[in-house]
Amino acid sequence: MIELRQGNLLDADVDALVNTVNTVGVMGKGVALQFKRKYPDNFRAYEQACKAGQVEIGKMLTFDRGEHARPRFILNFPTKKHWRQPSKLDYIDAGLVDLVNEVRRLGITSIAVPALGCSNGGLAWSDVKPRITKAFEALPDVRAVLFMPRLISDGVTLNKPREKPNLTLGRALMVQLIDFYREPGYSLGKLEAQKLAYFLQEAGQPLKLDFVKNGYGPYAEAVNHVLQRLEGHYTTGYGDRSTRSKIQVVPSVFGDVQKVLDEHPDAKERLERVKDLIEGFETPYGMELLASLHWLNAREGIVQFEDVGPALSAWSKRKPELFAKEHIAIAWQHLKDRGWLRTAVEQRLFDA
Template sequence: MILAEGNLLQADVQALVNTVNTEGVMGKGIALQFKRAFPAMFKDYEREAKAGRIETGRVHVFDVGSLMGPRWIINFPTKQGWRQPSRLEWIRTGLDSLIEEIQRRGIQSIAVPPLGCGNGGLDWSEVFPLIKESFGRVPAVRVLVYPPRGAPDPETMPVRTARPSLTEGRAGLLGLMRRYIDAGLDEESVSLLEIQKLLYLLQEAGQPLRLSFIAHRYGPYADNLRHVLNKLEGHYLRGFGDGSVSPEKQLRLLPGASDEAQAIIQEHPEIQERFERVARLISGFETPFGMELLSTVHWVATRAATRAKSAAEAIRDVQAWNTRKASLMSPAHVQAAWERLEQQGWLNRA
């Protein structure tokens, strides 16, 4: 048994183990990486899950049918609902099923992730002894075990999904990223926090993005933006990686992406007008703090249950949002954001 580092999906083995739930969802973490790298496997897993044939304690094996790279993908259910935690008993029974499949198929080498750790919440110090004990039954098998060390570099994550078409909304996202990058200081990437706020403002400017924003720790936040970024990752942009939503995560445009987006935007003058409106608003605020400040003040004035009707009320509401905003966003900051929003007509919506 070898304790390995790096990207499990690049391991030179016959079989790769993927941790999954029983609901047919691969939305983040290593499962999302597998979904992008092996789309046919995901379709098979999704179909089996909908039929109720994916369950804890029993692995799901997909034959890739490839002479190069892994021959098998072994989906190992570590949890039931994708939001629910893992249980040690599911790791134990799942390992029994995994060893049976290894013996039945004559698998000689395999790569194993930290089963149930990470999003599953289990302790590696309890999981690793189970893995070690189970693979002791197949001593001839070459086993690469990847302890929990965080997600690999997004640049190393393979993407083999079909390239999605650019809708107006997707083009709007890419185009606004390009505009924002061009206005910055020699940066070629945009943080996820900034993208959230840019799209909040673009949607508030009238672009129908169908993003569901709520008041969150860092201001307006739409969880369903993840699905858009998942589709674009590896085709038009890079950096979203394993689907985690850390606000500091940096995303960059891939070559040609902004040109394709611009071609679509030019066909729709109304999108360009909304772009210009957002660009005018954020001029001078093009930092993570500035974007959070503008969007937060806009929210308390237009979207909060009790809307601020003056700068003084906005200061009160921003200070009450959470302790983080109270310490970072001074009355002068909020006043400046309020004046910019008011001067440019962003506070007039019902």
């Protein structure tokens, strides 16, 4: 018996939950990340199995939480090989065969199943749903709760433009940075995307973006045009600017992005420099703080830390109230340690 449902799969009252995974030991996005946080023992078992080469396409990795646990079983279902790669329908077909066998073997009477390979996997729900329903026709006495992909997200995906835009170097760099930012599971909105573009240009990449001093840090209207062009082809979740965006990369484009970047080693070096800078600051708060401090140094000549507080107060009333003093000190030192701040001598030479 199959039930269709929307909502949080982890809240289902069932004997077993299906968790979609890759074969390299990373649970960094989507349903897998939720499982990692709620069931850390399952993640550790999965991680060790990946290191031992025991996680394969077409084979369930079953984690037994104990006779009295509810749910008792977590069935880790490999829907992709590497987490950067898209899912394939062949992987879903192979996995469903073993999933049905495992449900029989364990005597499971109820199970919650996500939209296998959809969302981060890139597969169409219209292709996946009939495969799951057909598989569970062989288990008429099992209650299978099938969770559909979310139809509405915080960031509405715009309709795809007719023609796919060329993957220029600048667009490839933005796509790669967006994915890096989201890799630990963080969401990325318009504010953070602005700061990624700002730092990429400040690292020396000629993006021809005209950044101005904005209430939330450096801002360039042209960045929104870039994101709109990417939407529906290389990214999703940007929306129509009326709600908060949750931008993510379309998994099938990683190969093309890498090809472009491999042709430009200098740009890749700038990309790595930005990645090194933003790591640990992947929140709207952290990105605004880093970019605001950098702006004060690079555009307003603030080179002494004791001048930062007054400069933030002059910028807006909001900033000194928002940013804790210890966080300002940590971010300033972070920029300094990684060579992003001009010294007094460098500033005089720049002004000259």
